[in-house]
Amino acid sequence: xxxxxxxxxxxxxxxxxxxxxxxxxxxxxxxxxxxxxxxxxxxxxxxxxxxxxxxxxxxxxxxxxxxxxxxxxxxxxxxxxxxxxxxxxxxxxxxxxxxxxxxxxxxxxxxxxxxxxxxxxxxxxxxxxxxxxxxxxxxxxxxxxxxxxxxxxxxxxxxxxxxxxxxxxxxxxxxxxxxxxxxxxxxxxxxxxxxxxxxxxxxxxxxxxxxxxxxxxxxxxxxxxxxxxxxxxxxxxxxxxxxxxxxxxxxxxxxxxxxxxxxxxxxxxxxxxxxxxxxxxxxxxxxxxxxxxxxxxxxxxxxxxxxxxxxxxxxxxxxxxxxxxxxxxxxxxxxxxxxxxxxxxxxxxxxxxxxxxxxxxxxxxxxxxxxxxxxxxxxxxxxxxxxxxxxxxxxxxxxxxxxxxxxxxxxxxxx
Numbered sequence: 274x275x276x277x278x279x280x281x282x283x284x285x286x287x288x289x290x291x292x293x294x295x296x297x298x299x300x301x302x303x304x305x306x307x308x309x310x311x312x313x314x315x316x317x318x319x320x321x322x323x324x325x326x327x328x329x330x331x332x333x334x335x336x337x338x339x340x341x342x343x344x345x346x347x348x349x350x351x352x353x354x355x356x357x358x359x360x361x362x363x364x365x366x367x368x369x370x371x372x373x374x375x376x377x378x379x380x381x382x383x384x385x386x387x388x389x390x391x392x393x394x395x396x397x398x399x400x401x402x403x404x405x406x407x408x409x410x411x412x413x414x415x416x417x418x419x420x421x422x423x424x425x426x427x428x429x430x431x432x433x434x435x436x437x438x439x440x441x442x443x444x445x446x447x448x449x450x451x452x453x454x455x456x457x458x459x460x461x462x463x464x465x466x467x468x469x470x471x472x473x474x475x476x477x478x479x480x481x482x483x484x485x486x487x488x489x490x491x492x493x494x495x496x497x498x499x500x501x502x503x504x505x506x507x508x509x510x511x512x513x514x515x516x517x518x519x520x521x522x523x524x525x526x527x528x529x530x531x532x533x534x535x536x537x538x539x540x541x542x543x544x545x546x547x548x549x550x551x552x553x554x555x556x557x558x559x560x561x562x563x564x565x566x567x568x569x570x571x572x573x574x575x576x577x578x579x580x581x582x583x584x585x586x587x588x589x590x591x592x593x594x595x596x597x598x599x600x601x602x603x604x605x606x607x608x609x610x611x612x613x614x615x616x617x618x619x620x621x622x623x624x625x626x627x628x629x630x631x632x633x634x635x636x637x638x639x640x641x642x643x644x645x646x647x648x649x650x651x652x653x654x655x656x657x658x659x660x661x662x663x664x665x666x667x668x669x670x671x672x673x674x675x676x677x678x679x680x681x682x683x684x685x686x687x688x
Contacts, residue, residue, distance in 0.1 A: 284582035285579055285666075287667065290578070293318035293319055293574070297316065297667060301634075301639070302634070302635055304638075305675075306639070307636075307638040307675045308639050309638065309676060310639045310640055310641050311488075311615070311663045311665035311668075312508070312615070312645075315488065315665050317510055317512065321510065321511060321567045321571045322567075324567055324569070325512065325563045325567040328562070328566045331346075332347045332350055334347045335559055336351045336559075336560065338536070350562070351560065352367070354566055354568060357568075357569040357573065358569070361487075361492070362492055362493070362502065362517075362519050363495050365495065366522060368551050368552050370517060371517070371518040371520065371551075371556065372515065372517065372552070372556055373516045373517065374516055375484075375506070375515070375516035376483070376484040376504055376508075376516055379501075380407055380451070382531050383518070385411070386529050386555075387501075387520075388411075388415045388448075389415065389419070390527070390528065390529070392415055392416070392421045392448045393420075394421065395420065395421065395422075396419070396421040396422070396447075397421060397423075398415065398421060398422075398424065398448060398449050398451065399447050399449070399451070400412060400423065400450075401426045401428065401452050401463070402426065402427050402649060403434070403461060403650050404452070404453055404647070404649070405457050405458075405645075406646040406647065408453060412451060422446075425442075426452075428653065431609045432461045432607070432609065432613075433461060433611075434463050436467060436468070439471065443472055443475050443477055447477050450468065450472045450477055450478070450479045451480045452465065452479070452481060454481050454486025454487070454490065454492070455486040455489055455490060456608070456647075457484065457616070457646070457647065458616070458650055458651075459607065459608030459618060460591075460610070460615055460617075462613060465481055466496065466498060470498070473498065478524070481497065481499045483503055484503070485615075487504035488508055488510070488615075488665075489615050490614060500520065501521075502517075503516065503517065503519070504516060505517075506568040509571060510571040511567050511572075512563070512568065512571075515561050525555070532555075533557060535557065536549065536557060536560075537549050537554050537557040586666060587664055587666055588614075590669065590670055591616075591617070593673050594664075595617065597674065598617060601621075601677065603621050603622035604621050604684075605619060606618065615665075616661060616663050616664070618645075619660055619661075619662075620659055621684065622684075622687075626658045626659055628687070629683050630660060632679065632686060633679045636675070636679040636682070637675075638676055640660055642659070642661070643658050644657070644659075645661060
């Protein structure tokens, strides 16, 4: 295990946190694992794995439709996870929480229900230049189908959203604004609350892609005022295959179902089907019950930590990383917005990011290389790809030192 050697946020014991993640103690290619790819997927604490194992060992049955003991237990655990998510997001009601496979499915659900109802020929959907493909492509598909237009709010060279330009682009034909809470490729924390205020002043609803926001910054949907908020379990120390769509109850009630099948109905006849109430109207078929339980356990684990201290710890490790990488000749960090979160994206002279990632892997260091599902952003920055080191609350300054040493090795190899 990598040992912390530089003081960080008071009240946060990162070594104790790391003990909850057995995978962090394993060697990789004969070296200590340095896991710096949490923006792609976080590791899971043992409490999540144990909660899911208990579900399979003690409660496994289908939910909602059974009257036997195991079905009742499974239903209670599944709905308990929904309430856990409600508290995490500070939603008004549990029925505003829809379980989906992840952020991508959540955005597609909104695009092809709520979006189809609102967007017509000549209308506009507004996104930012830093969006993940999952918050671009569904809106493009909708616009192509409806004869509408996708409008892009620009960013500056630091990766900061230009609010004045965004406001100018909210016009009489704007039907929805979709923006990320935190950029997966740059770490920029967008002023979502202000974006919502600007959009709502013109009667335009707002969807927030919270895949990177929920793990790193407060995600209080009532405070943000957004109409929809989406995040994925595997980005926030939970399992894959489970995610959340928060939607205001009035929107969800007015939206048509997206998929048909079991559990999203009240009654079915060949002449007519009557749909279930929210949120079940959007949860067709057998859900990912163990995934929901695991997500609930992840949120329990996360919120048992001193959250403010944990965020300070992440910020201090990020600041240390920015300082250390900034000393490496030929290395340029992309994404320098004030108050950014958890991401160090960079390029090194003429060295391809994949080569950087390959050399680091031989040192036991896991980073991500490529366009990070943000090709339009890469084009705006004038690069085909970057290397990205992304942080979780288990990362340490010693791991940053290992990264910096690995990058010095990269530089020497390609000099």
